[in-house]
Amino acid sequence: MDEKTLSFTRRELLQKAALSAALLAVPGITGFTTIPRYQPTGAPEGKTLYLTNAEVVHVVSGLIFSDQTISVRDGIIRSVSPLPPETREGDVVLDLKNQYVLPGLIDAHCHITMPGAAGLTAGIFLDVLNQLKRNYIQQLRQGVTTIRDMGALPKILHANLDQIQKGELIGPRVVYCNAFTNVLGGHPDIDPREMGILADLVMTLTGESNMWFKDTDELKEKMKQNSARGASFIKLTMDKISVLCGKGQIPTYSDEHLRVIFAFARKNNLATAGHIHTRFGFNRALQYGLNSIEHSINELLAPEEIETMAVREIFTVPTMTVVQTMAAPEAYDELPRKFRTDFIEREIAARRDYFNSNLDQYTEASIHKSNIAHLENYKKYGCENLYKNTRYMANPDLYFNIMLAGPANLLAMKDAGIVIGCGTDAGVPLSYHGTLWREMEMLKRIGFTNAEVLRCATFNNAKIIGMADKIGTVDSGKLADLVVLRENPLKKIEACRQPSLVIKDGKIYDVGKIAFGT
Ligand SMILES: [Zn+2]
Incomplete structure (x- = not known):
């Protein structure tokens, strides 16, 4: 200086x-701060969140797996499969029909x-x-x-x-x-x-x-x-x-x-x-x-x-x-x-x-x-x-x-x-x-x-x-960090600008409802 x-x-x-x-x-x-608190949603502890009918983007191969059920419990992806969910009491189901799921x-x-x-x-x-x-x-x-x-x-x-x-x-x-x-x-x-x-x-x-x-x-x-x-x-x-x-x-x-x-x-x-x-x-x-x-x-x-x-x-x-x-x-x-x-x-x-x-x-x-x-x-x-x-x-x-x-x-x-x-x-x-x-x-x-x-x-x-x-991928055993998009990002990369939902550690953040305050 x-x-x-x-x-x-x-x-x-x-x-x-x-x-x-x-x-x-x-x-x-x-x-x-003037930022209002935001409370994410999701399944309670020990219960499973099922994301159903999802179009899952496999980022390593660049392919899409259609109509998948992703099960998430305690912040971890437990399975990704074409089978429907087997829900028990207290589980939460979120239908993602026609929506695309990327890893966070x-x-x-x-x-x-x-x-x-x-x-x-x-x-x-x-x-x-x-x-x-x-x-x-x-x-x-x-x-x-x-x-x-x-x-x-x-x-x-x-x-x-x-x-x-x-x-x-x-x-x-x-x-x-x-x-x-x-x-x-x-x-x-x-x-x-x-x-x-x-x-x-x-x-x-x-x-x-x-x-x-x-x-x-x-x-x-x-x-x-x-x-x-x-x-x-x-x-x-x-x-x-x-x-x-x-x-x-x-x-x-x-x-x-x-x-x-x-x-x-x-x-x-x-x-x-x-x-x-x-x-x-x-x-x-x-x-x-x-x-x-x-x-x-x-x-x-x-x-x-x-x-x-x-x-x-x-x-x-x-x-x-x-x-x-x-x-x-x-x-x-x-x-x-x-x-x-x-x-x-x-x-x-x-x-x-x-x-x-x-x-x-x-x-x-x-x-x-x-x-x-x-x-x-x-x-x-x-x-x-x-x-x-x-x-x-x-x-x-x-x-x-x-x-x-x-x-x-x-x-x-x-x-x-x-x-x-x-x-x-x-x-x-x-x-x-x-x-x-x-x-x-x-x-x-x-x-x-x-x-x-x-x-x-x-x-x-x-x-x-x-x-x-x-x-980094949507695979069982990984942290449940996911992005839900309205359009196919493999066809249109601009789809990533504005997700509809973001899931981090299994908790769901509804993007449209998150405010900054002024
Ligand atoms: Zn720098």
Whole structure:
């Protein structure tokens, strides 16, 4: 952090003080909400829920099994068969005639404790607090029954998980890493407290989302603390260039750091996932045997590189929609010729349609409005001046280059048999929770079949997060996480946008009846 980012104007200081006071006044930060409680339904303990006449989508084969009876007891799928139910007293039957049943969707890359807002100001402060709760509900409403959180404010995360446990909040199952395991100043490039809302005092309540270790001793100590409380993987940030306009190079791990991190991961049976946009990070991921490459690369990979990735069984979660979102044409008077491909032109149109659509299901309106207003900063300051003016915005040039190379890399990875997942990166500005459908539909536009898209968002994601024995398919013995759709997603992937029912751990959530409050 340089001098400039530390010196605030008087107005900014006052604003920070006001926000801190407001946050402190809120009981336990996360206690505040206007969200009404929602009580899911289902069969009582020990009784069976029968879902009858269901069209079950088998995501591994891409086939549909018609007129199936799925029996669920105590949160587990007990059988899937063409036989009618043998009900006993107290059992519950739900007729799903002409409806399609998918395994619960998985968002394999998101940030559930982040509100999806660019700069946080006093004007949207209360909406942001509400949004942090809505994130969980929005995910569940879209049929997402499990998420992998890729870097959180740990205290907020654990407060929310407690609330879900107690039934005070509804939401998906969360697989998490707690904070980022990043070197001081590394990606995500900024400290949340620089963004205007999370002053020092507040960070003690939310927990630090960045580890930001200074040396190997501190790394060892902080890794121990961070992996406590149920973390199942380590989130690394592998690039040495910033994603932000006007920031340039950022620090990254030394080889000694990586040796220490990978030894710790092996010893504690933790997976590793790395934020990677460049070949530098990609090569290091291959070298150290990272488990999953998160996001996509800004240049074309050679066939040998993809082959090595396949041989080492490295997974990827491409998060192409966040790439599309950050590739901001607003930054240019005229988009450079090399970026004007048919694919990119179509994606710019899809991005514009999304921004202009009714996003009430996905974000507090004030947050989206503020995000859209932020886009004007590109022209106002010029990309290279944004960082020094404390405007933290993604570098569109980086993301347009990923738009050029990403699809071809991804199709080559698919051909090489690499396990490709599906994730949103929701929580970053303009990427909202509950929009996994955007990534699913973008994968389709890139050239995946509907069956492949469904597999990415379920079975492949389950493998990537290490839960393939429990979730990812509709099979007996697995957790009863199911999504009920009105139309056939193998014919129309858009059917996944709005499920009619979502079942998690055997409990039924009627999507139309879940309210957010305001
Ligand atoms: Zn992320």
